[in-house]
Amino acid sequence: MPSSFVKILAFAGALGLAGLAGAPPAAAQDHKGEQLYPLFTYRTGPYAPSFIPFGAGNRDYLTYVNDVEGGVDGVKIFIQECETAYTIERGIECYERYKNGYDGALTAAIYPHSSGLDVALTDKARIDKVPIVSPGGGQNIATDGRIFPYQYPLMFDYWSEAQIVVDYIASKVGGYDKLKGVKIVTLYHDSGYGRDTIEPLGILSKKYGFEDIQIPVPHPGEQQQTQWQQIRRAQADWVFLRGWGVMTPVAIKTAARVGFPADHIIGDIWSGSEDDARPAGGAAKGYLAVSVFPPGTDYDILRTLKAKILDAGKSDLKDNTKFGTVYYNYGVIEAITFVEALHVGHRKFGNRPLAAEEGRWALENLDIDAKRIADLGAKGLISPLKTSPDNHKGETITAKVIQWDGAKWNTLTDWIKADTSLFADTIRAKAAAYAQEKGITPQTNTN
Amino acid sequence: MPQPADALLDDRPLRRIASPRVLLILLVLVIAFGVVPAIGNDYWLSSIVIPTIVMGLAGIGLNLLMGYTGLVSLGSAAFMSIGAFATYNLLLRVPVLPLPLVLVLAGLISAVAGVLFGLPSLRIKGFYLAASTLGAQFFFEWLFTNYNWFSHESQSLTISAPRLEAFGHDLSSATGRYLLVAVSAAVLIALAFAIIRSRVGREWMAIRDMDTAAAVIGIHVAGRKLLSYGISSFFCGIAGALWAFGYLGTADAHAFNLDKSFQVLFIVLIGGSATIFGNFLGAAFIVLMPIALDRIALATDLSALTDQGALANIQHIIFGVIIIVLLIKEPDGLASLLRRLVPPGTNPRRAGG
Numbered sequence: 001m002p003s004s005f006v007k008i009l010a011f012a013g014a015l016g017l018a019g020l021a022g023a024p025p026a027a028a029q030d031h032k033g034e035q036l037y038p039l040f041t042y043r044t045g046p047y048a049p050s051f052i053p054f055g056a057g058n059r060d061y062l063t064y065v066n067d068v069e070g071g072v073d074g075v076k077i078f079i080q081e082c083e084t085a086y087t088i089e090r091g092i093e094c095y096e097r098y099k100n101g102y103d104g105a106l107t108a109a110i111y112p113h114s115s116g117l118d119v120a121l122t123d124k125a126r127i128d129k130v131p132i133v134s135p136g137g138g139q140n141i142a143t144d145g146r147i148f149p150y151q152y153p154l155m156f157d158y159w160s161e162a163q164i165v166v167d168y169i170a171s172k173v174g175g176y177d178k179l180k181g182v183k184i185v186t187l188y189h190d191s192g193y194g195r196d197t198i199e200p201l202g203i204l205s206k207k208y209g210f211e212d213i214q215i216p217v218p219h220p221g222e223q224q225q226t227q228w229q230q231i232r233r234a235q236a237d238w239v240f241l242r243g244w245g246v247m248t249p250v251a252i253k254t255a256a257r258v259g260f261p262a263d264h265i266i267g268d269i270w271s272g273s274e275d276d277a278r279p280a281g282g283a284a285k286g287y288l289a290v291s292v293f294p295p296g297t298d299y300d301i302l303r304t305l306k307a308k309i310l311d312a313g314k315s316d317l318k319d320n321t322k323f324g325t326v327y328y329n330y331g332v333i334e335a336i337t338f339v340e341a342l343h344v345g346h347r348k349f350g351n352r353p354l355a356a357e358e359g360r361w362a363l364e365n366l367d368i369d370a371k372r373i374a375d376l377g378a379k380g381l382i383s384p385l386k387t388s389p390d391n392h393k394g395e396t397i398t399a400k401v402i403q404w405d406g407a408k409w410n411t412l413t414d415w416i417k418a419d420t421s422l423f424a425d426t427i428r429a430k431a432a433a434y435a436q437e438k439g440i441t442p443q444t445n446t447n
Numbered sequence: 448m449p450q451p452a453d454a455l456l457d458d459r460p461l462r463r464i465a466s467p468r469v470l471l472i473l474l475v476l477v478i479a480f481g482v483v484p485a486i487g488n489d490y491w492l493s494s495i496v497i498p499t500i501v502m503g504l505a506g507i508g509l510n511l512l513m514g515y516t517g518l519v520s521l522g523s524a525a526f527m528s529i530g531a532f533a534t535y536n537l538l539l540r541v542p543v544l545p546l547p548l549v550l551v552l553a554g555l556i557s558a559v560a561g562v563l564f565g566l567p568s569l570r571i572k573g574f575y576l577a578a579s580t581l582g583a584q585f586f587f588e589w590l591f592t593n594y595n596w597f598s599h600e601s602q603s604l605t606i607s608a609p610r611l612e613a614f615g616h617d618l619s620s621a622t623g624r625y626l627l628v629a630v631s632a633a634v635l636i637a638l639a640f641a642i643i644r645s646r647v648g649r650e651w652m653a654i655r656d657m658d659t660a661a662a663v664i665g666i667h668v669a670g671r672k673l674l675s676y677g678i679s680s681f682f683c684g685i686a687g688a689l690w691a692f693g694y695l696g697t698a699d700a701h702a703f704n705l706d707k708s709f710q711v712l713f714i715v716l717i718g719g720s721a722t723i724f725g726n727f728l729g730a731a732f733i734v735l736m737p738i739a740l741d742r743i744a745l746a747t748d749l750s751a752l753t754d755q756g757a758l759a760n761i762q763h764i765i766f767g768v769i770i771i772v773l774l775i776k777e778p779d780g781l782a783s784l785l786r787r788l789v790p791p792g793t794n795p796r797r798a799g800g
Contacts, residue, residue, distance in 0.1 A: 043756040093494040192603035
């Protein structure tokens, strides 16, 4: 037994423990007076390619706010990255590390960047009273803020997405009354995420009379020959593609092989990035997708970021061709929601870092209206977002339809609004059932 | 397979009641139930101590099978998922049952599945057996993903912790969950020691060392092998329930995928085959090393030197290198390393080892 190895191991162990002992609460207070933004990253693991531009958009906007605007109302944002590798275990460690602030900086909210982690943190966040924010993802039932006071599934959900897809198809076939007999296939990733649109499409097909065909693809979806043969045999008119990762380009390519037109396939929001369409090559030309994060660089805020951050060499982006992609813009939009929440909080609590409970108040009273969006230079990039203690997602849920021209995405439509009243009762009932299962008393509105 | 030196020694009755050992156990209990809950903050308990203990328990489960009986399993996570889903459904559908009883029942359900998937071990060995246990891994992931009866018709297929209560106490706080995990661990560790020192444990070791000889001396090999699968799955099942509810707070079938099975396997290899406490060392290594590397990067401000993405990948490389070096230099695992590090005079086992 070489004793040197033992020594090295002991030394490394001691160093590691020393590092761990420095865990919160941190001894130093170097960042007192700053607002902590714990940036949960997955720069490693299978989903790293989508995070890299996403994280860059996120960081770049916050760098811009700090360096150019001097912080949010004068309060600097202190970014701390924590790598989760998209695993729940590592995510929980990151959450525990930063939930009470770090190095003097306060935590107002945590963006977990993973639907699974969002669910896993539900109970902990309620006990710790830390807001969990998931723009574009999150749990649909958490819209009901009375039962989920600390969850914020901002902006979007898959049920509304199903509705927007049907709405778009209706506009293409000449109105809702023409939907009768139209065959809409949902080709979904066979997971909780993928199955989430089965129920709303059932409701919609009853209402409009289209034929609702559901076809699952087992994870990861590298083989879809049988599914597409089935679609062909059913003589489907439209395919709603709810893919994830490799499943999406494989679907587009297989569709081309069986002769299904790409411009009759509508991808889900996680099937609508450049990395979903480009690998499918020429087969993807004409492919459609629902987008909450419109791609492109033709927005004032993007031009500002290009001039002040990218060109100044301050960007987190290594590959500048990713600038203005769906995921980059998603990062910018998410960072905007954080900064705007801080503005809202500052107006009530003063221009200082917000604690979690104050962050919660701010998130419940978000109001990014058309005027504010114009001031931000984000017209067309983000649609109005207004939350309330009862509604943690926002009153209007919208998305655009985009189309791949073989090289890049083009925006086809303006914001399509989902009719939130259609599913509201079902979602409330589900939230109530959850509350009962968990023994939660719905909060009465204290604001 | 390495010799289970400590396990053989443990059979000597004099050593078993030797006072240093009793003192050691008392010390561990005092630390576990007095010191840790008193000084541990939420961060330590929730993200370091709890996952280490739970993964250590899963490690014990696999070690009973692999280290003591010489059988293999690549399906540990499947049995963990059975424990988690069984606990969830029992708590939900039979609300009169108290949590401790539910955990035991979930373990037993998992044990039944373990016995079923252990049946091939009567006919096949080695790599072939590994492949058949892999079947359990795929089967249960498929089952829990495709039949959402198991997740109470949840669209997202996730199960979330029902109210954690035992004897009228709410256990949903970090300390509460720690106590739930620590008490379960204490009982299961005692059970594991009792089993490996019993006739069953000795027969397992005989089967591991040479099953033909074991059969010749009258050991009912088939029965003992199945028992080993059952008991192993019992431990894994309870570990799975604790993982889902004591640690994650939620779970779906994918939380118990093949990666998790491999993690349990690594815990056994790194901690040491045929040891009990070694599993906790292995679990600590698997759980803590990535966090420690991250912390070192943070403390030394390495992030200023290189970009975050490269740093994250470098950490993976370092972690991999440490595992490789450890397995080459310490094939008997951290348990045997620790035994050598403790000065001879204070180690009751040293003389025999």
